[in-house]
Structures are given as C-alpha cells and as structure tokens.
Amino acid sequence: MITEYKHTYCLTAAQCNAQREVAPATLIQQIIDVATEHADTINIGFQRMGKNSALWVLSRVAYEIKRYPGILEEYTITTWIEGYNKLFSNRDFAISDASGEVIGYARTVWMAIDKDTRRPTDLTHVADPEVVRTDLVCDMERPGKIRFPKEHNEASCYRFGASDIDFNRHVTSRRYVELIIDQLPLEVYDQCRMTRFEIAYSHESLCGERVRVMSGCDLATDALTSTIESEDGTQKCITRAWFVKREDGFSVPAAKLLEY
Amino acid sequence: MITEYKHTYCLTAAQCNAQREVAPATLIQQIIDVATEHADTINIGFQRMGKNSALWVLSRVAYEIKRYPGILEEYTITTWIEGYNKLFSNRDFAISDASGEVIGYARTVWMAIDKDTRRPTDLTHVADPEVVRTDLVCDMERPGKIRFPKEHNEASCYRFGASDIDFNRHVTSRRYVELIIDQLPLEVYDQCRMTRFEIAYSHESLCGERVRVMSGCDLATDALTSTIESEDGTQKCITRAWFVKREDGFSVPAAKLLEY
Numbered sequence: 010m011i012t013e014y015k016h017t018y019c020l021t022a023a024q025c026n027a028q029r030e031v032a033p034a035t036l037i038q039q040i041i042d043v044a045t046e047h048a049d050t051i052n053i054g055f056q057r058m059g060k061n062s063a064l065w066v067l068s069r070v071a072y073e074i075k076r077y078p079g080i081l082e083e084y085t086i087t088t089w090i091e092g093y094n095k096l097f098s099n100r101d102f103a104i105s106d107a108s109g110e111v112i113g114y115a116r117t118v119w120m121a122i123d124k125d126t127r128r129p130t131d132l133t134h135v136a137d138p139e140v141v142r143t144d145l146v147c148d149m150e151r152p153g154k155i156r157f158p159k160e161h162n163e164a165s166c167y168r169f170g171a172s173d174i175d176f177n178r179h180v181t182s183r184r185y186v187e188l189i190i191d192q193l194p195l196e197v198y199d200q201c202r203m204t205r206f207e208i209a210y211s212h213e214s215l216c217g218e219r220v221r222v223m224s225g226c227d228l229a230t231d232a233l234t235s236t237i238e239s240e241d242g243t244q245k246c247i248t249r250a251w252f253v254k255r256e257d258g259f260s261v262p263a264a265k266l267l268e269y
Numbered sequence: 270m271i272t273e274y275k276h277t278y279c280l281t282a283a284q285c286n287a288q289r290e291v292a293p294a295t296l297i298q299q300i301i302d303v304a305t306e307h308a309d310t311i312n313i314g315f316q317r318m319g320k321n322s323a324l325w326v327l328s329r330v331a332y333e334i335k336r337y338p339g340i341l342e343e344y345t346i347t348t349w350i351e352g353y354n355k356l357f358s359n360r361d362f363a364i365s366d367a368s369g370e371v372i373g374y375a376r377t378v379w380m381a382i383d384k385d386t387r388r389p390t391d392l393t394h395v396a397d398p399e400v401v402r403t404d405l406v407c408d409m410e411r412p413g414k415i416r417f418p419k420e421h422n423e424a425s426c427y428r429f430g431a432s433d434i435d436f437n438r439h440v441t442s443r444r445y446v447e448l449i450i451d452q453l454p455l456e457v458y459d460q461c462r463m464t465r466f467e468i469a470y471s472h473e474s475l476c477g478e479r480v481r482v483m484s485g486c487d488l489a490t491d492a493l494t495s496t497i498e499s500e501d502g503t504q505k506c507i508t509r510a511w512f513v514k515r516e517d518g519f520s521v522p523a524a525k526l527l528e529y
Contacts, residue, residue, distance in 0.1 A: 022315040023301045025436035027476070034432055041283045055282040055341065080436060081315065165428075170451025171458055172294055176285035176340060191430025195476040198431055216287070216455040 012142050014047035017085045020078050028198055030077035031084075033206055034186040036104075037070055040115050041182060043086045044100050053135050061134070062124040067117060067182055068097065071152035071207040074104065074113030083107045089142040093132050096120060101147035114149040127213075152207040155247045157236045161225030162267055165192070168219045179213035185246045189235045192224045197269050201252040201261050208248040212239075220245060226263035233263040272402050274307035277345045280338050288458055290337035291344075293466055294446040296364075297330055300375050301442060303346045304360050313395050321394070322384040327377060327442055328357065331412035331467040334364065334373030343367045349402040353392050356380060361407035374409040387473075412467040415507045417496045421485030422527055425452070428479045439473035445506045449495045452484045457529050461512040461521050468508040472499075480505060486523035493523040 018031075018039060026032035031039075048054040048065065058064055078084040084106055091099040102115035121130045173184040186208060190198075214220065214237075224235040232249035239245060252261040278291075278299060286292035291299075308314040308325065318324055338344040344366055351359040362375035381390045433444040446468060450458075474480065474497075484495040492509035499505060512521040 021302050021305045021309075022436055023298065023305050023441075027431065027434040027436065027438055029436045032432060038283065042281050045281045045283050049281075049341070081309070168425075170447070171287065171453065171455045172292060172447035172450045174287040174455060176282055176287065176289045178287055181283075187430070187432035190432045193431065195431045195434060 010139060011047070011050055012140050013087060013089045013145065014043065014050060015085050015087045016043045016046060017083060018078075019083045020080060022080055025080050026198070027195055028077075029080045033190055033203060034183045036072065036077070037186050037208075038183045039086055040070065040072070040102055040117065041067065043088050043102070044117060044119075047088050051137075051140055058121060058135070061130070063121045063130045063135075064124055064177055066120050066122050066177075067210055068120050069118040069152050069207070069209050070115065070182070071149070071205070072102075072113060072115035073149040073205045075204075076112055077202070078104075078106065078112070084112070089145050090136070090140050091145075091147065092141055092143065093136045095131050095133055096129055098132055098136060101145065103147070111148075114147050116147055116149065116151060149205075152209070153230075155207065155209055155234060155249050156227065157223075157234055157244075157247055158225035158227055161223045162192075164221035164223045166219060166221055169214055169216055171216055174216045179215060180218075182208075182210065185210070185237060186248075188220075188222050188237055189246075189248050192222060192235055193266060194269050197252070197266055200255060201266070202255050203250050204253050205251045206248065207250075208246055210246045211244045214239070214245050224267060226267065231260075231263050233266050270399060271307070271310055272400055273347060273349045273405065274303065274310060275345050275347045276303045276306060277343060278338075279343045280340060282340055285340050286458070287455055288337075289340045293450055293463060294443045296332065296334075296337070297446050297468075298443045299346055300330065300332070300362055300377065301327065303348050303362070304377060304379075307348050311397075311400055318381060318395070321390070323381045323390045323395075324384055324437055326380050326382050326437075327470055328380050329378040329412050329467070329469050330375065330442070331409070331465070332362075332364075332373055332375035333409040333465045335464075336372055337462070338364075338366065338372070344372070349405050350396070350400050351405075351407065352401055352403065353396045355391050355393055356389055358392055358396060361405065363407070371408075374407050376407055376409065376411060412469070413490075415467065415469055415494060415509050416487065417483075417494055417504075417507055418485035418487055421483045422452075424481035424483045426479060426481055429474055429476055431476055434476050439475060440478075442468075442470065445470070445497060446508075448480075448482050448497055449508050452482060452495055453526060454529050457512070457526055460515060461526070462515050463510050464513050465511045466508065467510075468506055470506045471504045474499070474505050484527060486527065491520075491523050493526050
C-alpha cells in the first residue's frame with residue numbers, strides 16, 4: 010500500500026498568476042487533487058465512499074511556504090495521512106522543489122458526510138490504521154481557531170455561478186480562496202508574498218447564492234482575517250493570512266495590507 | 270521534432286463541474302496548456318519568445334464535442350500546428366477517450382505580440398515550416414464571425430480581481446469563459462450539453478476593471494451569443510454556443526436557454 014503519495018507538477022506559463030508563481034488557489038486545488046488521487050489509490054476515494062453514500066468534505070487547509078514555485082518550474086507535492094479519529098482525518102503535505110528541498114508544508118482536515126443527510130459519517134469504518142504515517146514530519150504549526158474582528162473593510166458582493174460549482178453541487182474550495190485573494194489589490198501581491206494561509210470551511214454554498222466578502226486585522230496574531238458570509242450572516246468560511254515583503258523578507262502588518 | 274504532441278489527463282473528482290464532467294473553462298484551459306507545452310517542446314514557447322520580447326496571445330478558440338469526459342475518466346488532448354502566416358498561427362486539437370475514439374475537436378488561432386508595444390509581431394521569424402502538419406484532420410467547421418444581437422438579457426456586472434490575472438498581467442482566457450458560462454443557471458447545464466463553443470478575444474482586461482456580461486440569440490445561426498464589455502463599451506470578447514438536450518440529443522433553441 011502506498012502510504013506516501015507524490016505528484017510532480019510543472020507550472021506552465023498559462024497556469025501562472027500575475028507574479029509568475031503558482032497562485033494560492035491553484036496550490037490549494039493541487040493539494041486537494043493530490044489528496045484525492047492518493048485516496049483513490051488506497052481505495053478510500055470517490056468511488057468507494059460513494060458505495061456508502063458518503064463523500065469527503067474539506068474542513069480546513071493551512072499551508073506555510075518559503076517561496077512559491079515559479080514559471081516552468083517543477084515541484085512535487087507529497088502527501089500522507091497523519092492520523093484520523095471517528096470524525097476527522099488529518100492529511101499532511103510537503104512541497105519540494107526539483108532539487109528535493111522542502112519549500113513548504115500543508116495540513117488539511119477532512120470529514121466524510123452522508124450524501125443525503127449532509128451529516129458526518131464514522132471514519133473508523135473507512136480508514137485503515139496501516140495507512141497512517143506517524144513517522145513523517147509536517148514542520149508547520151497546526152491551524153488555530155480564527156475569529157473575525159469587529160472592525161473590517163467594506164464588504165464586496167458576489168453571486169456564485171454555474172462555473173463555481175463542483176461535483177458535490179456546492180461551491181468549490183478554490184472559488185472561496187479566490188474571492189478571499191481578490192480582497193487585496195494586485196500591487197500587494199507584487200510587493201508582498203503570502204507566507205502562511207489558513208482557511209476553515211464552515212458552510213457549503215449553492216449556485217445562485219449571494220455572499221459578502223470582508224477583511225480585517227486580527228490584533229492578537231496580526232493576521233489579515235477574511236470571511237465569506239451569506240446575506241443572512243451565515244459564515245461560509247473564514248481565513249487568515251500572513252505576508253512578508255518580497256524585498257527584504259520582513260513581515261507586513263495586516264493593517265498595512267488593507268491600506269493599499 | 271515532435272509535430273504531434275499529446276497530453277493525457279485524468280479528471281479527478283475535485284476537478285469536475287456540477288455535471289461530473291470536465292467544465293468548458295477547464296477544457297479550454299487544458300487546450301491552452303497543451304498548446305503551451307508543445308510550443309515549449311519545439312522551442313517556440315514562453316522562454317524563446319521572451320528573448321524577442323514577444324508573447325503568445327490567444328485570438329480564438331472553438332471546440333466541438335460529442336460528450337465531455339466524466340469523473341475519473343482518462344482522455345488525451347492531441348495538438349498540432351495546421352499552418353501559420355505572418356500574423357496568425359492555427360493550432361488544432363483532437364480530444365480522444367481512453368479507447369482512442371475521438372470525442373471532440375478544437376481549433377485555436379494565436380498571435381504573437383510585442384511585450385511593450387502590444388502590437389503584433391511577425392510570426393515568420395519564429396515558426397519553422399517543418400512543424401506544420403497539413404496531413405492531420407481537424408474535423409470541425411472553422412469558427413465564424415460573431416455578431417452580438419441587438420436584443421439581449423439584462424447585463425450582469427463583475428470586477429476583475431487579482432486571482433483573475435495571468436503572467437501577462439491581463440485577465441485569463443479561462444475567467445472570460447467562466448463569466449460567459451455563468452450567464453445561464455445550473456439547471457441548463459444539468460439538462461443540456463453545450464456541443465459547440467466559440468470565443469473570440471478582442472481586448473485584454475486588467476485587474477480592477479469592471480465589465481458587463483450579456484447574452485442574446487443570434488437569429489441567423491440560432492446560437493446563444495454572449496459578450497463581455499467594459500463600462501465604456503469596449504468589447505473584451507464575444508462567444509457563441511450551441512446546446513443539445515441531454516435526454517434525446519436534439520438541439521435546444523437559443524431563445525429557450527435564456528428563458529430558464
């Protein structure tokens with residue numbers, strides 16, 4: 010059984026963002042893809058879960074990165090299962106460059122829900138203790154509880170369309186991340202690099218739903234904290250992010266990011 | 270020299286759209302990616318063009334498809350250069366399933382522009398007559414001139430964000446397609462399959478730009494015709510699309526699509 014799964018990517022020109030690097034939403038999409046491929050390989054993927062009318066739902070993603078892979082660069086995402094309990098499965102990742110040097114890590118938390126009731130299902134029926142790799146190290150802090158600050162910027166509004174919807178009939182994780190990224194102007198990303206990003210998914214969204222996206226500074230952690238919520242105030246997801254100046258690598262205070 | 274380049278994809282669960290198929294925007298992205306990979310392989314890619322401060326710009330894409338690859342399905346996109354002249358390069362594609370059966374074709378038209386002046390550059394300096402494959406058949410009609418009808422639906426508005434921008438600092442081809450797709454509700458895609466799609470790119474868009482997206486019926490071709498234009502009325506792109514009912518394969522009149 011493959012307990013440590015690798016996928017090597019090469020970032021084509023067409024896949025780059027404006028900074029000629031892999032975009033955060035693309036990286037998270039690839040993290041999800043690699044997780045899905047590994048799950049398929051060890052027979053806990055889409056098809057097997059479907060037999061129990063269950064499906065995997067992503068609850069949290071966090072990553073920390075020294076530098077983003079650039080244009081035409083090869084990089085490898087390695088994944089393994091760190092552990093699981095009745096409700097959650099923790100899957101970790103290492104991102105390494107072509108020389109094998111680790112340039113980033115990621116942590117994800119997954120749940121399996123019942124297709125019809127949308128309630129969590131017991132993971133102990135699915136997972137096999139043999140897949141767990143406790144010997145591999147994911148050298149980054151675990152994601153913490155994120156609170157949205159009282160003070161925030163003016164909300165931007167968005168209505169989810171058909172192309173935002175995935176095979177589970179809800180809005181993709183990727184689109185959530187893109188809406189959050191779009192809270193800051195392009196100049197911020199030109200001048201600063203997002204070195205750590207955490208997202209907690211709270212509620213699914215449907216096609217046609219209208220949402221508000223807002224950002225503020227979390228004073229305790231000095232993180233840029235953003236949220237997507239429905240018109241009735243239901244939180245869809247909450248994120249926090251830390252940036253450094255590209256020029257000198259020093260951290261950028263969250264408040265400064267919102268002044269751009 | 271590789272004059273016929275192939276890339277095999279496997280559609281993971283996470284990459285599917287709501288109909289559990291490859292989304293039109295993803296297919297177009299992959300068509301662009303395969304073109305880019307082939308261009309890199311034969312040394313007319315990003316790096317080589319950059320030396321002449323030129324870059325490839327996509328002018329048109331059209332595809333025709335019998336069925337879209339589904340979840341966990343393997344499919345191959347094959348590309349070759351059909352021909353080129355001073356201004357334009359025609360690159361064709363065949364999409365085939367795992368059994369080798371061709372399920373679709375695509376045609377693209379590319380220009381090379383100067384990075385600084387944004388004016389077209391002479392392709393005869395770049396392209397090599399030996400790469401041209403006149404023996405391969407792209408069995409679909411060439412894209413035609415698209416006119417936007419006088420009568421159309423109410424425009425939806427959108428502001429391009431940082432995550433819509435590519436390495437050329439303009440809005441991605443993919444995002445244009447997604448905005449067009451989002452003109453119709455999810456139910457249309459559940460009940461109908463888009464069998465032919467054409468897009469002509471007219472103007473680049475920048476981060477922060479606001480656009481209007483509108484659709485109407487072209488009476489001459491019975492195509493659903495959509496456009497994205499800036500607030501001052503500059504056309505960014507124009508598309509047309511034909512749909513069939515999934516149930517029985519009969520064509521769906523464009524006017525009916527807009528009634529959903």
